[in-house]
Amino acid sequence: MTPHPSCAPAVQVTHETExxxxxxxxxxVTCVASAPPSPTRLQGNCAETEGGGCRGSSRKLRARRxxxxxxxxxxxxxxxxxxxxxxxxxxxxxxxxxxxxxxDALRGVLPTFPDDAKLTKIETLRFAxxxxxALTQTLRIADHSLYGLESLAPPCEELASPxxxxxxxxxxxxxPVSQAGSLSPAASLEERPGLQAPASPACLHPGALAFSDFL
DNA sequence: TAGGCCATCTGGTCCT
DNA sequence: AGGACCAGATGGCCTA
Numbered sequence: 001m002t003p004h005p006s007c008a009p010a011v012q013v014t015h016e017t018e019x020x021x022x023x024x025x026x027x028x029v030t031c032v033a034s035a036p037p038s039p040t041r042l043q044g045n046c047a048e049t050e051g052g053g054c055r056g057s058s059r060k061l062r063a064r065r066x067x068x069x070x071x072x073x074x075x076x077x078x079x080x081x082x083x084x085x086x087x088x089x090x091x092x093x094x095x096x097x098x099x100x101x102x103x104d105a106l107r108g109v110l111p112t113f114p115d116d117a118k119l120t121k122i123e124t125l126r127f128a129x130x131x132x133x134a135l136t137q138t139l140r141i142a143d144h145s146l147y148g149l150e151s152l153a154p155p156c157e158e159l160a161s162p163x164x165x166x167x168x169x170x171x172x173x174x175x176p177v178s179q180a181g182s183l184s185p186a187a188s189l190e191e192r193p194g195l196q197a198p199a200s201p202a203c204l205h206p207g208a209l210a211f212s213d214f215l
Numbered sequence: 216t217a218g219g220c221c222a223t224c225t226g227g228t229c230c231t
Numbered sequence: 232a233g234g235a236c237c238a239g240a241t242g243g244c245c246t247a
Binding site: 217219 | 232233234235236237238239240241242243244245246247
């Protein structure tokens, strides 16, 4: 969608982040309202003729036939529509900000090298998936050692990956996510200079889980 | 300049 | 009725 020329996106974000749910005035003409609809939204005339799309048509008809709701002028309906849309946009923006905050928190507990390297969203999720699995395996191996079952512990190459992938295939550890997309963390991190994927946890010495072990 | 990533808007759907 | 969630579209920014 094309933002209104007079609306700098960054300014808009800042303003509306501070006021997640601003009381949208009916007189307020927002950039959203003035922006042209994207081609995919031009499904017939439904979306343009009534707030909320085609489903609102029945409500409108009911009102005209003497329903409970008071008939509103087109202008009033248009204003109400814009107001609702603006509030919905604010909520959606806020929701995505919360999601990104959670993602940042997740990044904060994941080991990366260099430390300030920022993982993308998909990398963060896949890396976290792998990291949790790595820690789980490490704990399992540690348990074996603790009870003197070290000799019974399967060798590195016998430990199955979370998805049952081929043993020792670190890249497959990121499945099922990696199966859906071409960008497995191992692969993607290898593609990105400076970022390195963790080594196979199955080969970590029990109890010696250190950051360096994942490099 | 192409491609990747991201933020944002938007309409649809489901739920309370 | 209104909010949450979702997916598609779009444009900006950045990097190779």
